Amino acid sequence: MKQKCTCSLFIMVLTFISIADAASDAANKGVYKVVNSTTKEPCIIFQADIYLYLTYHTSDSEKDVIVHVPTSSTADTGVSSCNVTITTSGMSVESQLLRVNLDHMNGWTIDFAFTKDNRFKTEKEKQFALYQVNITANFASDPTAFPDFKYPTQQYYLHVDPNDLSDIGGSIFASVGHSYYCPSEQKYAINDNDNDKYGPMAYIKFKLTTIQAFMEDTDSFGPKETCPTDQSTLDLVPIIVGSALAGLIVLTLVVYLIYRSFLPEEVLNLVNPEAHFDSDTASNDEIDKTSSIERF
Template sequence: MSRAASYCLFAPLLLLGFLQVTLMKRFEVKDGSKICLLAEFSANFSVSYETTAKKEATVLFSLPEDADVDNRSNCNNMTAPLLVVGFGDGHSLSMNFSRHNASYKMDVLTVSCKWSDHTFFPNASSNGTLVKSSRLMDISAKMNTTYRCISDSTVHMKNVNVTLSQVRMEAFPPSNNFSKIETKCQADITPTSPATTLVTTLTPTTATPPTQNPVLGKYNVTTGNRTCLLAEMGLQLNITHVTPDNKTALKIFNIQPNLTHSDGNCSDDRASLQLADKWTKLNFVFVVNITTNKFYLKELSISTHIVSPAAGGKEFMAKNESLNYLQTTLGKSYMCHSEQTLQVNPSFSINAFELHVQPFGVNNSKYATAEECQMDKDNMLIPIIVGAALAGLVLVVLIAYLIGRKRSHAGYQTI
């Protein structure tokens, strides 16, 4: 059987529930004879697309045998390695790494697919290219150690899911092979640690009943006599934790603006907003992307005792420094009336209601022109489409009525 035929048969077999056999491959990025990045992993993809019949199709496939290091891979002067794994007819999986003091981390994972490759995407309606990126990864380790994760780890993006497994990675290895000392991912840590129970314990999940929508809070950050950040939002926090009897529980609670103190600081390219009450501290950090002339929410962290005593009296903490939410053009504000979920990590997320924020370029303590989120645009589009359809229907009925009247009089003549 040809390789193309095997690809075409692969996705239907997966959908029927057959056991998926994935290929683990090793990739090296070099600068001359010096290796700046070693990676060994298997990858499974789930990609949704539109067919020529205007229907949505989903294909499942693994990183194929022909996957290899693309010539776009480079070491960037041994400071920020980029691995581009090419496969098929122009598809790729890219990983950007960076060094932070005594550690390294994966910053961005990007998937690029060409719809014109009908081996992978039969009957695709487009001949363009799909490019999706995510910063929601927790792949990091200390220098001179190997990051290792045998467990599956799935990155969710719009229309694309990527599941990595049997992972070994090391940026800036001291030799041309993996270091013997390893940093294990959270999912692989043995159940001796309470933190791992959340991942490995197969016990029923309990959840506190969802609370009502949160009250809208208005916050600002002032440096000197100038307001440099404005924010309005209702915040609902979702925390997954482990109870003393090793059960997974979900705690949902709202931030109460009347009990919350706001603080923060601003610079030309970085602004932070800290919200704190008696039990909980939240920190939002916005930064500027000079290349795109946009700002976005890059960091979000929490520390809280609100889950006690169900969590055994311990403080819950979570942090993600690689987010890419609320992206907006500099000089404007970001607005979203729809409920929006900010996923920080698998254990913590925030539901934001009636969100309006501007961390840069605030003049006279007033919001600049707002850029609406895509969800609000979609919600506005639906009634417009429905209204247009109804108007079209009325027009068709009216035309049919007039034609009918004309025909009914056509057989009569005046005597």
């Protein structure tokens, strides 16, 4: 009984930890939705904690800054779209677009464009991919945080080339009807070559990420397609939990046996009288046996 209670308590603790972690994760990531104006259902749901690593020009040099996208940021309903054609690198791409307006950071936006276009290796349009990320940074909105900026506003563009997919385009994708799931940190280059055409160097980091585009008739995520980084980690979870439970059971049994070995015989008789002989009864039995032998 004691062993069963201990195991139940351990499972309850694990459950509590899981719930606490889930609540903490929910509080530490932004949730952005693009809603179809006709069906009133979302076509894009994007959940992630996002960091921007940006280089900007100063009057005589460059400066690197890290910008955390506030989790209270919102989707721009005026620009975001479930059906838009984006022209980039001389191509017209049928897309879905999410624009995030950074909360309390006037003029700061991030555009995320998704497509099923098979030019982006989407397996006969049965998959969606995040193929473009563009950032508008309004450094003039906070001169204290971004001192000595040369240009008040800076654009950062992810170069799009279907023949040479970016790290983002080759990593963030999933089957239509499924969601891309990647809780671990993932950092991608938006522009890792400092040039005037695509802006200064810029990177974006995601964590606690779940993304689904081209959704239909649902307001919740489909089955998860886990990113490679987290697949091995997730596979270890049942092994770790099972091993912990097995170890706890063995430990409980050992402690019980040690405890039992120190109990006096009188207590053991009270616990299970059928398993032990009373000393007086045993003595009488010995006398009876001796008498029987002598009579024989």
